[in-house]
Amino acid sequence: MVQGEPRILLVEDAEAIRLSVEVALRAAGFAVRTLPDGERLEAELARFRPDLVVLDVLLPGRDGFALLRVVRRHRAAGVVMLTARDGVEDRLRGLGEGADDYLVKPFVLAELVARVTAVLRRTGRAQPAVEVGDLVVDLDAGLALCRGERVELTVTEWKLLAYLAVHRDRVVGKAQILSAVWGYDEYSANLVEVNVSTLRRKLEAHGPRLLHTVRGQGYVLRGDRP
Template sequence: MRAEGSAVSAHPDGTGLEDALEAFRPDLVVLDWMLPGRDGPALARVVQGFGDVGVVLLTARGEVGARLRGFEAGVDDYVTKPFDMAELLARLRALLRRLGRVSTTIQVADLVVDAGAGVVTRAGQRVDLTATELRLLGFLVENRGRTMSTTQILTQVWGYEDVAENLVQVHVSALRRKLEAHGDRLLHTVRGIGYVVRA
């Protein structure tokens, strides 16, 4: 998160959480479920007392009962271990956007994507995209400079990964055609790995 430009305060357990929240006033808190002393759901309830703060719970417990306990404690999102760091960062950014803490506009070269408004422009020209193309482009520009695998894209854009990989290829091809109608290639294929947006 520091590499993403966020200010971060890290703590090994929930001791002194109230003081840390008062001093740091975070927009978002990431909690591990299994902490010494009070566990993640108990700490999530503490966080809820500090206003409109997003809470993401990390845990190896994937059963429905555990998830329900987390959501009942006020958790906004739930990430099961093991997880991919790119997925966690994408979830944190999405939660920050929902909370209104970050701009929804991202620019890469002459490409401007305002995911919140659903508007994409390239070299000052509006690019009309389908809802799926907008989600796909939004995910790729959020992770600009990083190669996203087909599995990561399927999970984040479609919500599942047990479909044919050519689903991503078809949408990338359509998206690429629309973007390149107004400029040079920004959406690149990294053979055998996935796709990346970079100038």
């Protein structure tokens, strides 16, 4: 049973990278807050209480190494560092000062999500499996089981299911889903409807309806009738 999404704080000054990483992490089921630099880091550590911090090394003001020391003083959180420099010395310095992992730019978003998940698992903060009726959505392993049988899903269907599972018992609108799963700002009802329909059909091949439509509001994943 989910006890709340793992919380990720992202500190990255490049807006395009910051937005794309935020969308990818949210789609993977994490609660995310972002900062463009380390100016408000201490306040956000106290307020948001992240389970993991993603730190860019080359930041305006205090760099990622200085911020890593701040994180270590304030929180027992995991730390994944990002850098455009691929020198061994930088990587050894980051790991030596307490980072849990180090990723060199440019990187694939899926790899970053995998690294974040792995660190959360090692630190005991990984998102547990979500149970909805006979459906088990294992966010860590990336699979869905219904009555013990695996539900075969495409990458997009998995992202959609994971997002709905993290928000189980809560109605989420089409615009929210579109932003979290596809990263689109423009509203496209048809794209969401088609994928929800396909996902619902696959789930119902294994058991009773769990993915419900709430007319005029959106969709909800729950085990009882709406």
